[in-house]
Amino acid sequence: MVVCFYHEDEEMNTSNDPYDLSNSIEIFHSKDMIPFKIEAEFSPAGDQENAIEKIVSQLENSQERCILLGVTGSGKTFAMAHIIERLQIPTLILSHNKTLARQLWQEMSSLFPNNAVEYFVSHYDYYQPEAYVPTRDLYIDKELQMNERIEQERFSTVASLVTRSDVVVVGTVSTIYGLNPPETFLQHHVRIFVGQETEPMEIVKELIDLHYGRVTGSDFQRGDIRLRGEILDIWMPSRDDPLRVKFGFEGIEQIQICESVSFEPLDEIEEAWIHPKEFYITSEDSFERALEEIENDRDEREKWFKSEGKDLEAHRIVTRTDFDLELLRELGTCKGIENYSRHFDGRKIGERPYCLFDFMAACAQSFHGDPEKYLVIMDESHVTLPQLGGMHGGDRSRKSNLIEHGFRLPSAYDNRPLRVDEFQSLIPRMVYVSATPGERELRHLAEVTEQSIPEGLQHVAGGGGAIESNLPKKRSSMLETMEGIDGIVRMEIRPTGLLDPEIEVRSTEGQVQDLLDEINFCI
Template identity: 40%
Template structure:
C-alpha cells in the first residue's frame, strides 16, 4: 500500500521548495541532507510530504521520548491509513546491573516494564515484516541490542484454516516462542479449553481463538481478550500469524549451540582469572554462569539473557549487535531531529567492564551494547537531519548544502526577546505568570537542575500558581499527559530543564522564561537557548525573557500578518495513560431528552444496552473520553430509574416481591 497523506493544509511559505529540493536529493541518491527550519515552520509536515512522495519506509529518530510521542501523534494524524509505530525504551524504571569496587557493593538489575510501550515496540517490528508503508518514530533505544531479526521472524507461527497439526504440537510451538499457558488470558499468554485454544499476542489489542477438529484447525476467529466474544466481521479468518512474545527467541538447535559456546568461554575465562590469582572472582563467574545455563536449558530463558546475546546470535567477538536498524528494509529513509548517538557506547562499556573484571560477567557481556557511532553511520541508507539549529557534524556531512525553511506558513515572526537581571528573577517571573494566566496563556520556565525545577514548582504551587514540573524522572506516558494538560489549561506553568528544548509543539505558550541564562553549560549554549526560546514562536504574543547579567544581541524581521498556530490538543498516547481515571461531565439536556422518550421498562433496557455497546466500541478505539461520557450517562439513567423518575408504564408487582 502506498503512503497517503491526510491534511487540511497545503504547503505554504518555504515548504513547497523545501519538499521539492529534499525529494530531488533522495531520488538522486544523496545520503545526507539538512533541513534547516525555524521553529514553527512546519518541518513535520515537510517530512510527511517527503515520505509520501518517496513512498519508502521511514525511521524518525527523536532525541527523547517526549518529542517522539509528539511526532508519533502527528504522523498518526497525517497517515491514518498507513502503519505509524512508536519504538522507545519500554522501561518505567531501570536500574542497570553494576558493581562498586570501593564499597564492595553489587547492584542487581531491576526493571519495571511498561506493557503499553512493550506492545508498541512489538507492533513496530511486526509492521516492518508485513508491509512497506511504515513510519517508525523511535528514540535512541533503536541503537540498543535487540533480538536477531532472522530468529524472530523465523519462529513466526503461521496458522491457517484447514492446517494439519495436532493440538499438542501447536501448544509446543507457542511455548517455543515464549508464550505462557494461563487460565487468565493476558498479553503473551494462551488458554486451553478442550479443543479450543485462545491466544493473546503481545503486539495488538485483540486475541485469537483456534478451534480444532482432531488434528486439523477447523476455525480461526478474532476475539475480545477481556470478554471472549468474537469480534464482528472476524468470525471466519483464513490465516493468522502469531509472532514471538519477545525479540529474544531462537530455535532449540541454535540455543543448544549457544550453550556449548557459553560453556567454552566460561572454562577459558575461569582459567584466565585463576592465572591472575582471582580465585574468588573465578568461582563467582562459574557459579553465576552455570545457573544461567541451567535456566536456559529448562525454560529457554534466564535473568539477564541479553548478556549472552553474542553467543545466542552466533556473532564474533566485537561484532555489532542486531538492533531495530536491522529490521528495517535496506532502502529506508531516516529523519534525525538531533545527532546525539555518540555517547551511548562509552558509558555502557565502562559499567560492564567492571562487572567483567570482578567476576560478575564474562567478557562476551561487553558485546551486549549499543551501536558505536561508526556502526550507526554504516547502517544509514539516506538521512535528512531536521533542526532549527543544525550542528557542525550535520553540516559537514551534507557538504555545507542546506535546505532552508525559514518562512512560517502562519506568518508568525520570532518572539520578542527581553533580558532582565538575575536578582529578583523569581518574583519578577511571578508577575509575568499572573499576567499570562489572566489571558488564558501558558508559560514555560527552564531551570538548571531537577532540584531547582521541583523546588520552584513547589513554591509557586504554595502561593496559588497552577504549576507542574517535567524532567527525565517523570515516566514516559505521564510526560505526554502533562504536556497535553498544559495545552488544555489544566495548569498554567510548566517548569523543566532540557526536556523543554527541541521540537515540543505548544501553541498556547506565550512566554518562555529562562532562569540563570548566562550560566555556562550545554543547557545554556547558543543552540540550547535558541531551541528553548523557539517554544514561544508558535504564539502571536510570543515572548522570551532571559534572566541574565550578560547581554547578547538579538535581531528580527517581519513583513507578514501573523496568526497563532491552532491545532488539536488530543494525543494518542495521552489517552492511553489516562484511561483508568478519566471523568467527563454528562450532558443533562441530552439525558433529559432521552429520558422523556422512555415509556416502558423494555425501552429503558434497550436504550441501556445500546449505550453499553457504544461505550465498549469507543473503548476499543481508545476513545476514552467518549466511553467515559457514555458510562456516566448509563449510570445517570439507572439512578433515575431507581428513583422512579421515568414515566414507565406501571405493571402490578407479584405479591412475593412486595415490600
C-alpha cells in the same frame, strides 16, 4: 529475556541473504502494497512546499545525508510526513526522548491513519543497570520495572516490519540495542487461514513451541492461548485484540478479531500470521553450543585471573557463571542472560548486535527489492546525534568494572548498543532535522556533498561523529559556518505567517530597576 527453542529440522528454507525474507513472507507479496497517503485538511504552505521538494530531490539524487533547518512552528513534522509520502519507502523517525517520540507518533498516526505507524522505545519504566563501584567495593544488582504496553508496541513494530511495506516507526536510542536477527524472528511463526485442513491440537502444539502459554480459565492475557472444544483463542503480544479461531470437520472455518473482555467479534479475517511470544529465539542445538562456549570462556577467564594472582575474582567468575549455567539448563533463562547474547546469536567477538535497523533493511529488501531502500529522519538532531554517540561509551565503561572484577565474562562487552560509526554505516540515507543543526551534522553534509570543510568545523568528528579529529578548535560563529555550506534546506517562513518577536539586548547594569520601570509602564 527467555530463550525459546525450536528444532533444527523445523527451520524454513530461506536464502543466505539475511535481509531476504521473500521465502518466508511469500503470501504477502500476492497482495498490493498499501501506499503511504496523508489525510489532512491542509496543504503545505510557507516554506514547506519548497523544502519538501528540495529534500526529496536530494534524496532521489542519492545524497546520503540532508539537513532540514526549520524554525520553531514552521511545521517540520508535517514536512516530514510529506517527504515520506513522496518517497513511498519505510521510514524510521528518531527522537531523543520518549515524550517527544510519543508526540511525533500521535501526529504521524493522525496523518497516516491507513498505514502502520509504530512506536519503538525502551520498555522499562525504571531501569537500574548492573554495576560495580571498585572504590567502595559496592556491587549494584540490576533492577527494572517493565511497561507491558510499550513491550506490546515493540512487538507490533517488529511484526509490521516483517509483514508490511507501509511502515513508519517512531523510536528513540532503544533502536540501537540488540534484537534477534529478522529472519530468525520470521522463520518461526504460525500461519493459519480459513480452509486450512488441520486439527486444533496441531495449532496448539505449534504455538506452545513459540512459547505461548496455555490457559483454561478466564485469566486470559497477552501471550496466552485457550482451547475450548472447537474454539481456539490466541492473544499475540503485539495486539490489543485477541483472535478467535473456529474449527469444523474439515479444518479452520472462521477467524475472528474479538474484543479482549467480552469477546464480541470486531472483524473477520481470512488469514493470520502469528509471531513468537518472545523476541529472543534459538534452536536447541544453538543453545547447547552457546552453553559450551560460555563454559569455555569461564575456564579461560578463571585461568587468566589466577595467572594474575586474582584468586577472589577467579572464584567469583566461576561461581557466578556456574549459577547462570544451571539456571539456563533448568529454566532456559537467568538474570542477566543478555550478557551472553553473543553466544546465542553466534556472533564473533566484537561483532555488532542485530538491532531494529536490520528489520528496516529486511522490510526494504522484501517489499522494495533493496535493503537500502528505507529512510531515517533524525528529529532534533543537535541533541539526538550526540546522545546516540555517547551510549556505547557509557555502556562499556560500566561493564569494564564488572568484567575486570570477575562479575561478568568478557562476552558481556558484546551485549551493547551500536557505536556511532556502526550506526552511520547502517543508514543508507538520513535527514537531520533541527532548528539549530549541530556541528557534526553540518560537517557530515559538507563531506557527503564533497564540499570543503569550513574552518569552524575542522575540529569536529567527521562522518557524523564516527571519525575523530585532532585539530584544535577555532572560534567561529555558527551563522558564518552555515553560510559556508551549500545544500542546507531551510524553513523560516511559518505556514501561519507569524514572525518571531523583536529581541532587544540590554545591559545587566541596573536590570532590576529597568524591570520595575517596564512593569510600571505596562500597568
